[in-house]
Amino acid sequence: MFYINFRKSLLAALILMSVSTAQPSIYSIFDKVGCATDWFLTKGDLSEHNQKLFEEMAAKLGIQDRNIKAKNSGLFLRLMAGYQNALAMQHLNRTYFNDTVLNEMSDDAKRFLMAHELVHHRQNHVFKRGLAIMLLKCATIASTIALAGQNNFNARYLSNGINLRIARLSLWKLIEAQIMQGQETEADTKAITIACADPEFGVEALDSLYHPNATDWPLYAKVLLLFQKATIWLYDWPILKQHAPHLVSYKERVAYVRSLKKNKNQINS
C-alpha cells in the first residue's frame, strides 16, 4: 500500500521512458532491473495459488501484457514499509507482498489488495509521484530563495517548511501528501470499479493491514506495528483534520470503499 522511493532507479526509468518509442518493451527493461534486485528485495515468488490470483487481476485491469511479477517481500522491504504492507514498484515491474500475511486473507480480500497494487502500475502512479516530487523540490528551492531573510510563519510555511521534529510542515509537503492520498483513493476505486473486487472484501483486506493479528509475527514486526498503532489515531484527531484535511483515516477509507458498493448496486439496478 505504500511506496519506497528509489530515486536513482526512478530517474533512470523516467529517462528510459522518455526516450522509448516502443512502450511494451520498456517493461522488459524494468523487469531486468527488478530481476537484478530480487536477491536483495525478495524472499522468492508468491505461492502458485496467489500468483494465479495476481494474474487474474492483472488481466481484469488489462495490463497482463506487462508481465508484472508478484514477489514475496524480503526483510529490507518489511523493515522499510511495514511487515504486512504491499508495495507496487513500477520501475522494477514488480509488486511485493508478505505471502504469510496474504495467506491469512480470503481469496476475495487478496483480489482487492492485488487489484489495488496493480492499479498503481496501471495508472503510472510511481512515475507521476516521482515527477511531482521533483517539481515540488524545485518549487521549494525557488520559494526558499525568494523568501530568504523572512522568518515569520507564513514565509517558512511557503518555503522550506516548519520543523515539527517528527515532520516538516510546508505547503509543498502538504501538496505531496495530497497527491499520494489521491493515488491511494484512485487505487481503491479502480480495484472495485474496473477489476470488480468486492468492496466488503476490500474492507477485510484493509482491516488485516491496519489491524492485523500479529501473534505469530517476528519481534521486529511487532515493534513496527506498535509504532503504526501509536500514530494511527492521529488521523482522526480534529486538529490534524483541520490542518491536513486530505489525510484519510482508517474509518474514512472503509466508509469510502463501502460507499462504492452502494454506487455499484445503483449502477447495476
Ligand SMILES: [Zn+2]
Ligand atoms: Zn496503495
